[in-house]
Amino acid sequence: MADGSGAVEKGFNGKMLNVNLTTGEITVENPPEDLYRQYLGGYGIGARMLWDRVPAGANPLGPENMLGIFPGLLTGTPLFGQRWQVVCKSPTTGGWGDANCGGDFGGQLKLSGWDGIMFFGKSPKPAYLLVDNEHAELRDASDLWGTGAITSETLLKERHGKRASIANIGQAGETLSYLSGICNDHGRLAARSGVGAVMGSKNLKAIVALADRKIIAQTGDITKMVRTNLDEFIKPLRDFFHTFGTTGITSMSALNGDSPVKNWGGVGVVDFPAETSGQIAGAVINTKMAKSYGCWHCPMACGAESVESGNPQYPYPKHTHRPEYEAMASFGTMNLINDPEALIYANHLCNEYGLDVIGAGVTASFAIECFEAGILTKEDTDGLVLSWGGASAMLELLKMIGERRGIGDTLADGVKVAAEKIGRGSERFAMHIGGQEIPMHDPKLQPEYHTTYKLDPTPARHTLYEANKRFGKIPPAPANNREYANRGEHHKGALEYMHMVNAGGMCEFVMMAANTANIPTWFNAVTGWDTDADEVMTIGERIANLRLAYEIREGGNPRKRHVPSRVTGHSSEGTHAGPLEGVKLDTELLETDFLKACDWDVETCKPSRAKLESLGLGDVAAVLHG
Numbered sequence: 001m002a003d004g005s006g007a008v009e010k011g012f013n014g015k016m017l018n019v020n021l022t023t024g025e026i027t028v029e030n031p032p033e034d035l036y037r038q039y040l041g042g043y044g045i046g047a048r049m050l051w052d053r054v055p056a057g058a059n060p061l062g063p064e065n066m067l068g069i070f071p072g073l074l075t076g077t078p079l080f081g082q083r084w085q086v087v088c089k090s091p092t093t094g095g096w097g098d099a100n101c102g103g104d105f106g107g108q109l110k111l112s113g114w115d116g117i118m119f120f121g122k123s124p125k126p127a128y129l130l131v132d133n134e135h136a137e138l139r140d141a142s143d144l145w146g147t148g149a150i151t152s153e154t155l156l157k158e159r160h161g162k163r164a165s166i167a168n169i170g171q172a173g174e175t176l177s178y179l180s181g182i183c184n185d186h187g188r189l190a191a192r193s194g195v196g197a198v199m200g201s202k203n204l205k206a207i208v209a210l211a212d213r214k215i216i217a218q219t220g221d222i223t224k225m226v227r228t229n230l231d232e233f234i235k236p237l238r239d240f241f242h243t244f245g246t247t248g249i250t251s252m253s254a255l256n257g258d259s260p261v262k263n264w265g266g267v268g269v270v271d272f273p274a275e276t277s278g279q280i281a282g283a284v285i286n287t288k289m290a291k292s293y294g295c296w297h298c299p300m301a302c303g304a305e306s307v308e309s310g311n312p313q314y315p316y317p318k319h320t321h322r323p324e325y326e327a328m329a330s331f332g333t334m335n336l337i338n339d340p341e342a343l344i345y346a347n348h349l350c351n352e353y354g355l356d357v358i359g360a361g362v363t364a365s366f367a368i369e370c371f372e373a374g375i376l377t378k379e380d381t382d383g384l385v386l387s388w389g390g391a392s393a394m395l396e397l398l399k400m401i402g403e404r405r406g407i408g409d410t411l412a413d414g415v416k417v418a419a420e421k422i423g424r425g426s427e428r429f430a431m432h433i434g435g436q437e438i439p440m441h442d443p444k445l446q447p448e449y450h451t452t453y454k455l456d457p458t459p460a461r462h463t464l465y466e467a468n469k470r471f472g473k474i475p476p477a478p479a480n481n482r483e484y485a486n487r488g489e490h491h492k493g494a495l496e497y498m499h500m501v502n503a504g505g506m507c508e509f510v511m512m513a514a515n516t517a518n519i520p521t522w523f524n525a526v527t528g529w530d531t532d533a534d535e536v537m538t539i540g541e542r543i544a545n546l547r548l549a550y551e552i553r554e555g556g557n558p559r560k561r562h563v564p565s566r567v568t569g570h571s572s573e574g575t576h577a578g579p580l581e582g583v584k585l586d587t588e589l590l591e592t593d594f595l596k597a598c599d600w601d602v603e604t605c606k607p608s609r610a611k612l613e614s615l616g617l618g619d620v621a622a623v624l625h626g
């Protein structure tokens with residue numbers, strides 16, 4: 001039981017919880033303000049905590065691993081902060097792990113008085129943490145174990161009231177699936193790095209946050225500042241996202257080369273042409289939606305919730321979330337499925353089981369291609385006939401993965417593990433980098449994705465490159481995306497910008513429309529600091545270096561990761577026609593240019609001693625360099 005009274009009203013509370021699940025002990029810690037100024041919040045602070053508190057070589061699914069939950073700096077304030085993040089050592093990659101999430105949980109956790117919760121150990125029986133403002137206690141979750149994430153959220157709201165905000169795992173996390181994430185707001189997932197499995201390994205079913213405090217730092221001046229900043233939003237972009245969400249780019253992306261098609265071996269204009277992909281255009285999907293949805297106090301509100309399915313084959317309930325682009329592409333273009341209701345149901349199943357839609361969709365594609373190639377047969381799949389475009393079989397496969405049933409057990413840890421188990425040449429269909437399934441943006445269209453997919457401590461991550469021009473600090477890249485030289489400095493800036501945005505608790509989509517030049521002003525308004533654009537970019541750089549240092553400390557070397565040739569274009573598969581016909585990335589040039597710009601070793605990726613020391617990471621340099 002903890003009592004952490006004495007909150008600070010300045011964007012952060014100055015309080016975090018440490019929960020030892022083995023002993024049940026809960027303690028309060030008061031980090032110094034400097035920690036926030038150095039790392040902001042979210043996975044920025046999480047990186048510092050993971051580096052300091054988890055011993056090198058820890059088993060990701062063992063009690064010594066930390067599951068850290070951190071809202072961003074602005075999360076819980078009126079100034080465009082919606083996001084919260086999870087950090088841990090990843091069971092999926094064996095190195096640095098994080099996942100970023102919207103929904104309502106981050107804001108509510110901050111308002112309940114806490115800037116982070118760090119879980120260690122393993123509960124002797126299923127448990128959930130109840131955080132009722134200053135009071136925190138562990139409760140028995142035996143009756144919830146085995147339920148889906150949406151179902152258990154509903155049960156916990158019945159128990160603790162509608163204002164309860166809940167982050168939890170479904171069956172996938174409980175059964176330690178590497179594809180599992182942590183869910184909140186009945187279908188917003190911190191999805192990647194296998195964070196759900198880490199939560200499951202600790203026998204932790206849920207965190208329930210009850211907050212009575214008002215929005216942090218809501219002064220008259222700040223309210224006025226929010227209004228002024230909203231006036232500066234790029235309205236057409238804001239309106240597009242509000243109306244269609246990221247779902248709205250799916251049919252276009254299927255044709256322009258952005259979306260991978262048929263497990264990266266197909267081409268949109270050939271295999272998923274306009275008459276096919278048009279069936280899942282934003283306007284069509286919207287005919288199945290009842291109302292719009294926004295994460296905590298989001299001015300964009302890019303989500304939507306459905307009407308109840310009228311199709312007994314795809315029985316999603318009322319108010320399930322509209323699939324985002326990544327779900328639409330990973331189940332749609334990747335598997336050649338264009339039935340809107342099948343895709344909404346696939347997304348719903350992932351939310352209920354607590355599965356990463358990218359990982360699950362890519363894994364389904366892998367299984368389909370293995371089946372089409374005769375590597376998997378009906379004997380392997382309990383009679384299921386998998387095929388491109390076969391929605392019903394794909395959905396049954398998804399249930400098997402969520403429940404680790406039959407072939408689902410082989411597939412539940414993603415394509416790398418599945419290919420190792422299946423063998424028989426299946427690895428050529430396993431579209432992953434470093435164990436993580438590759439997301440839905442083709443680097444042959446935007447080459448920085450190659451570098452970030454391969455070299456980031458979280459491989460195959462699509463949310464760490466955003467060339468935001470309004471911020472004013474990201475050097476330009478060559479306009480021609482087929483020109484691979486001189487992109488390193490640009491990419492370095494874009495990466496550091498994204499780390500600052502994420503740790504700040506902001507959403508990448510909102511920032512695409514916002515006047516991002518004002519970000520330091522927002523930080524200053526809620527904290528009383530005097531940051532400027534250079535300082536906040538240095539924070540982004542510090543976070544980038546510490547995340548990577550953790551990966552290196554755990555034995556990782558991103559340069560050694562394999563990127564499938566279908567992704568780089570060093571294969572005729574996927575480049576035989578269409579807008580990316582014949583495109584081959586100069587991967588060596590892209591990678592070395594970026595690493596040199598960052599002052600990271602071009603062979604080992606290790607950050608230089610000078611770089612680490614210049615960022616105030618002398619202790620980290622001492623570990624990496626002796």
Ligand code: SF4
Pocket residue numbers: 082102103293294295296298299300301302303507508509510
């Ligand atoms: S823009 Fe969309 S994803 Fe981002 S915080 Fe708002 S509702 Fe959530």
